[in-house]
Amino acid sequence: MSEARHITLDLRPDELPSELGRGVHGKAPVHVDVAQSDPEPRFMRFRGIGAYRNTSVEEAVARVRALRDEWD
Numbered sequence: 001m002s003e004a005r006h007i008t009l010d011l012r013p014d015e016l017p018s019e020l021g022r023g024v025h026g027k028a029p030v031h032v033d034v035a036q037s038d039p040e041p042r043f044m045r046f047r048g049i050g051a052y053r054n055t056s057v058e059e060a061v062a063r064v065r066a067l068r069d070e071w072d
Contacts, residue, residue: 007034 009032013024016032024030055063 005036007036008032009034 010029011032013021013027013030016024016030020032050060
């Protein structure tokens with residue numbers, strides 16, 4: 001599962017952008033939680049798993065293409 005980055009802010013309603021401030025009334029602080037997904041693909045954890053085979057990227061691509069072409 002990918003990790004997310006979280007930022008938590010307590011802001012005054014007048015500090016919010018207009019599209020977020022709609023519907024917020026009064027002067028009480030607003031709690032804002034912003035989460036950003038990890039930009040790395042979830043499959044990056046498998047990167048290098050076959051390094052012991054000493055296969056170059058070109059060889060791996062050729063092997064995958066050959067397997068794909070078997071089904072055509």
